[in-house]
Amino acid sequence: MSGHTRRRVLQGAAVAAAGSVVGVYGAGGQAGIAHAAARGLTGATAGGTAGGTAGGQGGGQGGGRGGVSYPFLQGPFAPVTEELTAFGLPVTGRVPRELNGRYLRLGPNVLGLEDPRAHHWMQGDGMVHGVRLRNGRAEWYRNRWVRSASVAEKLGEPYPGEVPPDDFPANTHVIPYKGRILALQESGPLPYELDGDLNTVRPYDFRSTLEGAFTAHTKYDAKADELHAISYYPTWDHVRHLVIDHTGRVVRVTKIPVADAPMMHDFALTERHVVIVDVPITFDMAGAEAGDTVPYKWNKRHPMRVGVMRRSGGPVRWFEVDPLYYSHTLNAYDEGNGIVVDFTSMPAPMYVEGRNNGGPSSDGTPSLDRWTIDLAHGSVRHQRLDDRPQEFPRVNESLVAHRHRYAYSASAADMWRAYGTVDGVPPDGSFRNELIKHDLFRGTSQVHRFPRGAATSEAVFVPSRTASASAESEDDGYTLAYVHNPERGASDLVILSAQDFTGRPVARIHLPGRVPLGFHGSWVPDA
Numbered sequence: 190m191s192g193h194t195r196r197r198v199l200q201g202a203a204v205a206a207a208g209s210v211v212g213v214y215g216a217g218g219q220a221g222i223a224h225a226a227a228r229g230l231t232g233a234t235a236g237g238t239a240g241g242t243a244g245g246q247g248g249g250q251g252g253g254r255g256g257v258s259y260p261f262l263q264g265p266f267a268p269v270t271e272e273l274t275a276f277g278l279p280v281t282g283r284v285p286r287e288l289n290g291r292y293l294r295l296g297p298n299v300l301g302l303e304d305p306r307a308h309h310w311m312q313g314d315g316m317v318h319g320v321r322l323r324n325g326r327a328e329w330y331r332n333r334w335v336r337s338a339s340v341a342e343k344l345g346e347p348y349p350g351e352v353p354p355d356d357f358p359a360n361t362h363v364i365p366y367k368g369r370i371l372a373l374q375e376s377g378p379l380p381y382e383l384d385g386d387l388n389t390v391r392p393y394d395f396r397s398t399l400e401g402a403f404t405a406h407t408k409y410d411a412k413a414d415e416l417h418a419i420s421y422y423p424t425w426d427h428v429r430h431l432v433i434d435h436t437g438r439v440v441r442v443t444k445i446p447v448a449d450a451p452m453m454h455d456f457a458l459t460e461r462h463v464v465i466v467d468v469p470i471t472f473d474m475a476g477a478e479a480g481d482t483v484p485y486k487w488n489k490r491h492p493m494r495v496g497v498m499r500r501s502g503g504p505v506r507w508f509e510v511d512p513l514y515y516s517h518t519l520n521a522y523d524e525g526n527g528i529v530v531d532f533t534s535m536p537a538p539m540y541v542e543g544r545n546n547g548g549p550s551s552d553g554t555p556s557l558d559r560w561t562i563d564l565a566h567g568s569v570r571h572q573r574l575d576d577r578p579q580e581f582p583r584v585n586e587s588l589v590a591h592r593h594r595y596a597y598s599a600s601a602a603d604m605w606r607a608y609g610t611v612d613g614v615p616p617d618g619s620f621r622n623e624l625i626k627h628d629l630f631r632g633t634s635q636v637h638r639f640p641r642g643a644a645t646s647e648a649v650f651v652p653s654r655t656a657s658a659s660a661e662s663e664d665d666g667y668t669l670a671y672v673h674n675p676e677r678g679a680s681d682l683v684i685l686s687a688q689d690f691t692g693r694p695v696a697r698i699h700l701p702g703r704v705p706l707g708f709h710g711s712w713v714p715d716a
Contacts, residue, residue, distance in 0.1 A: 258546065259305045259308075259546060259547040260546060260547070260548065260603075260606065260607040261308075261309075261310035261546070261547040261548035261607055262299075262302075262305055262308070262310075262547055264603055264644075265601070265603045265644035265673055265703075265705060265706045266310065266548075266603070266607065266705055266706050267703075267705060268297075268298045268299050268300075268302075268313065268705060269298060269316070269332065269702060269703055269705060271702070272331075272332055272333055272334065273330065273331065273332055273701050273702050274329065274330075274331050275329060275330045275331075275700070275701040276328065276329050277326075277327075277328070277329075278320070278327035278328075278329070278330055278698050278699060278700065278701075279327075279698075279699045280327055280696055280697065280698050280699070281694075281696065281697040281699070282684075282693075282694060282695055282696035282697055283325065283695060283696055284322055284325050284326060284327055284684065284695075284696045284698065285325070285653075285667065285684070285695060285696075286324055286325040287653055287654040288322045288651060288667065288684070289322060289323050289324065289714065289715045290321075290322060290651075290712055290713050290714040290715050291319050291320065291321050291322070291385070291712075291713040292319065292320050292322070292649065292651075292669045292682060292710065292712055292713075293317055293318070293319040293363045293370070293387070293710050293711055293712075293713060294317070294318050294319075294363065294646065294647070294671060294704065294707060294708075294709070294710030295315055295316070295317050295318075295335075295359065295360060295361060295362055295363040295372055295373075295707065295708060295709060295710060296313075296315070296316060296318075296360060296704075296705060296706070296707015296708045297310055297311060297312065297313025297314065297315065297316075297360040297707060297708075298313055298314060298315070298316035298334065298360075298705060298707075299312075299313035299314055300313075300314045300334060300340060300343050300344075301343045305547055306545075307482065308482070308547055309482045309483050309542070309543065309547060309548060310547055310548035310549070311360075311483070311541075311548070311549065312360075312482065312483070313360055314334055314335070314337075314339075314340050314343075314358045314360065315334065315335040315357075315358040315359045315360030315361070315372060315374070316332055316333065316334050316335070316360070316707075317332065317333055317335065317363055317372060317383065317387050318330075318331075318332045318671065318704045318710075319331050319332070319387050320682050320698060320700070323715075327682070327698040330698075330700050330701060331386060331387045332387075332702070332704070333383075333387040333388060333389070334358060335358035335359050335360070335372050335381050335383075335389055336348070336358070336381075336388075336389035337356050337357055337358035337359075337378075337381070338352040338356050339356070339357075339358065340358045349391070350391065353378070353379050353392045354377075355377035355378045355379075355402075356378060356379075356392075357374055357377070357378040358372075358381070359372035359373055359374035359378060359380060359381050359405075360372075360374060360707075360708065361373055361374050361375065361405035361406075361708050361709060362405045362406065362407075362708060362709040362710075362711075363383070363709070363710060363711055364407065364409075364711050365711055365712075365713040365714070366409070366416065366437075367437050368716065369382050369393065370382065370383040370384070370385070370387075370713060371383070371393055372389075373403065373404065373405045373406075373407070374403070374405055375402070375403070375404045375405040375406070375420070375421070375454065376402055376420075376421055376422060376423070376452070377402045377403075377422060378402075378403070379392040379393060379394055379399065379403060380392070380393045380403060381393065395433055395437060395438055395439050396436075396437055396438050398433075398438040398439035398440075399431075399439050400439075400442075401420065401422060401425075401429065402420040402421060402422040402425075402429075403418060403420050403431075404418040404419055404420050404421075404453075405454070405708075405709070406418075406454065406455040406456070406517070406518070408456070408457070408458040408518075408589055408590065409586070409589060410458065410460075410589055410590040410591075411586070411587050411589065412590075412591065413460075413590075414434070414435040415432060415433065415434055415435070416432075416433040417430070417431065417432055417433075417458050417463065417500075418430070418431040418433075419431075419453050419456040419463070419465060421450070421451065421452065421453045422450075423450045423472040423477075423484075424450070425450065426446060426447070426448075426450075427444040427445055427446045427447060428444075428445050428447055428451075428453055428465065429442055429443065429444055429445070430442070430443040430445060430463055430465075430498065430502070432500075441502060443498070443502040443503075445465060445496070445498070445505055447467060448491070449471040449472070449488060449491050450471055450472035451467055451468060451469070451470060451471050451472075451491065452468065452470045452471070452472075452485050452541070453465065453466060453467070453468070454468075454515070454516070454517075455515065455516070455517050455518045455532075456518065457518045457520075457521035457528075457530045457532070458500070458521060458589065458590045459500075459521050459522050459523045459528055459590050459591075460500075460522070460523055460590055460591060461499065461500060461523050462497050462498065462499060462500060462523065462528055463497075463498045463499075463500055464495060464496070464497055464521055464528060464530055464562070465495070465496040465497075465498065465505065466494075466495055466496075466515040467491075467492075467493065467494040467495070467496065467507075468493060468513075468514060468515050469487060469488045469489065469490075469491035469492070469493055469512055469537075469538075470485050470486065470487055470488065470514070470539065470541055471485065471486065471488040471491050472484060472485055473485060473486045476542075481542065482542070483541055483542040483543070484542075485541050485542065486541075486542060487537070487538035487539060487540060487541075489538075492509055493509065493510050493511065493512040493513070493537075494507045494508065494509055494510065495507070495508050495510055495530075495560065495562065495569060496508070497528065497562060497564065506564075508562065508567065508568070508569045510560070510569050510571065511537075511571065512537035512538075513534045513535065513536060513537050513558075514534055514535040514536070514537060514538075514539030514551070515532060515534055516532070516533045516534055516535055516555055516580065517532060517533050517580065517581060517582055518530065518531070518532045518582075519531040519532055519533070519557070519582035519583070519584055519593075519596050519598075520584040520588065520589060520590075520591075520593045520596075521590065522590065522591055522592040522593065524561075524592070526563065526564050526565040527561055527562055527563045527564055527565070528560075528561070528562040528564070529559065529560070529561055529562075529592075530559065530560040530561075530562065531557070531558070531559050531574065531582070531593075531596065531629070532557075532558055532559075532560070532582070533555045533556065533557055533558065533579065533580050533581075533582050533598070534555060534556060534558045535551045535553060535554070535555045536551070536552055536553040538552070539551050546607070548607060548608070549608060550608060550609075551608050551609065552614075553609075553614065554578035554605050554608070554609070554614065554615070555578060555579060555580045556573060556574075556575060556576045556577070556578070556579065557573075557574040557575040557579060557582065557596070557598060557627065558571065558572065558573055558574060559571070559572040559574050560572075574627070574629070574632075575625070575627065575634065577600065577625070578600050578605050578615075578619075578620065579598040579599065579600045579625055580598065580599060580600070580604070580647075581598060581599045581646075581647035581648075581708075581709065582596055582597070582598045583596070583597045583598070583647065583648060583649055583650055584596055584597070584650070585650050585652060585663050585664070585666070586650070587652065588663065593629070593663070594628065594629055594630045594663050594664075595626060595627065595628060595629070595650075595663055595664045595687070596626070596627040596629060597624065597625070597626055597627075597648045597649075597650055597668055597687075598624070598625045598627070598648075599623075599624055599625075599645050599646060599647050599648055599670065600620075600621060600622065600623050600624075600625065600645065601622055601644045601645045601646070601706060602617070602620035602621055602622050602641075602644070603620075603644050603706065604644075604706060605620050606620060621638060622638070622639040622640070622641070622642075622643045622644060622645045622672075623636050623637060623638045623639060623645065624636070624637045624639075624645060624648045624668065624670060624685070624690075625637075626664075626668075626687065626690045635690040635691050636691065637685055637690055637691055639672055640675065641675075642673065642675035643672050643673050643674065643675055644672070644673040644706055645670060645672050645673075646670050646671040646672065646704065646706060646707065646710075647670060647708070647709055647710060648668040648669065648670040648685075649668065649669050649670070649710055649711060649712050650664075650666055650667070650668050650687060651666050651667050651668070651669060651712045651714075652665060652666040653665050653666045653667070664687040664688055665687070665688065666687050667684050667685060667686060667687055667695065668684070668685045668687055668690075669682060669683070669684055669712065670682075670683050670685075671683075671700075671704040673703065673704075674697075674699070677699065678703070679699070679700055679701065679702050679703055680700045680702070680703050680704040681697045681698060681699055681700060682696075682697070682698040682700065683696075683697055683698075684696040684697075684698070
């Protein structure tokens with residue numbers, strides 16, 4: 190195929206016969222359960238030998254045994270089976286010359302699946318997808334599995350060095366940090382460092398200063414040059430607030446006592462405060478002992494709370510709030526004697542382990558919400574900003590922890606169909622593929638719609654070369670998102686002008702393959 194080469198990583202690998210489901214945690218007893226559960230929503234996948242990946246470039250394997258459907262293994266979720274390298278990508282429109290860097294996105298892409306009954310979407314082996322832009326050209330596209338020890342073994346490759354504890358091929362977020370590219374996972378595994386060509390370099394422990402678990406959702410305050418994290422682990426009686434300073438080292442760890450080992454997927458940061466969200470999804474030891482793929486369950490007995498702590502550490506002030514699933518933070522900021530937190534949420538209960546369909550399940554779709562925490566009067570006001578189905582909210586990253594005006598979110602019709610249950614989910618006709626730009630000062634929004642079948646991923650805002658972080662120029666830049674092109678059966682990297690959001694895309698970069706629906710990404714600018 191002209192213009193690019195393909196690396197077929199599964200040639201010669203026989204598909205293992207799908208028989209009985211292998212016990213997930215092995216014979217390690219309580220220690221083995223704790224070790225596997227420590228990976229939370231990570232890779233305790235039954236049967237990890239090399240074999241054919243479910244799905245492939247086409248529609249994937251949607252039908253299971255006995256008529257059971259696995260929507261997270263078909264259509265836009267279907268794992269791809271090849272690592273591709275393509276140069277000189279064709280473009281419709283014009284790539285802005287000021288965009289010099291890499292647009293990366295990480296997501297689950299299971300490798301060597303034997304039995305879909307033993308699989309959960311959020312546990313798929315991580316694969317990073319990237320496009321290199323320079324001087325108005327789309328130089329290349331690459332996709333690569335993150336080489337944990339298990340992935341290296343499946344691919345028949347050596348693993349360099351000692352295997353770290355709780356090793357897992359990170360599948361949730363990829364970020365730039367001080368000249369490095371880090372693939373992130375929560376609840377145990379170390380980040381994996383990637384090089385500029387998306388090859389896995391090594392596990393990364395912040396210059397030998399990170400002990401214990403990390404998170405997928407860090408918060409980088411550019412003005413303070415600090416990276417913050419909230420980490421959890423199923424055997425801890427606390428969660429940890431980590432501060433990584435300008436030297437790239439963990440300089441402060443604050444242990445915050447919590448009950449029931451909750452899953453804390455995301456948190457919020459302001460100039461003065463850390464906001465911790467204690468959601469009633471907790472570790473289930475009985476489920477772990479029974480071999481549940483995801484041993485985290487909605488716990489009605491665990492109160493929903495939001496905690497506020499000074500960034501410098503100290504006691505946490507807790508506020509009880511009505512139960513919901515706090516999915517992803519857009520941003521947060523201090524305002525007078527209070528704190529504003531914008532986020533996406535799903536209605537309670539949220540079934541992270543799913544309902545036997547290979548992924549999470551919910552009784553409703555996510556919306557854009559706001560908490561206003563009144564520190565003077567000890568109250569939290571909940572406001573619905575937008576009730577349209579939407580997820581993966583993003584902000585101009587230079588404003589993390591500071592007041593923002595604009596927000597960007599994504600809606601993918603197939604995602605809401607896959608997440609939904611028969612209760613409380615709108616008809617399929619109401620689901621659309623679109624990107625949404627919110628003006629939170631004016632309470633208005635703009636929508637860029639895509640056709641039926643054009644599954645839409647998270648949009649990342651990239652400032653123009655001359656943009657500042659003032660309210661007047663906060664949206665001076667572009668949004669970048671991977672969007673499925675149903676006419677080609679492959680994906681495009683779509684570049685929109687953030688100040689002409691509903692207009693024709695500035696550029697569509699045509700990729701040689703699909704980018705399955707996944708999780709989060711970042712713009713990695715050239716130094």
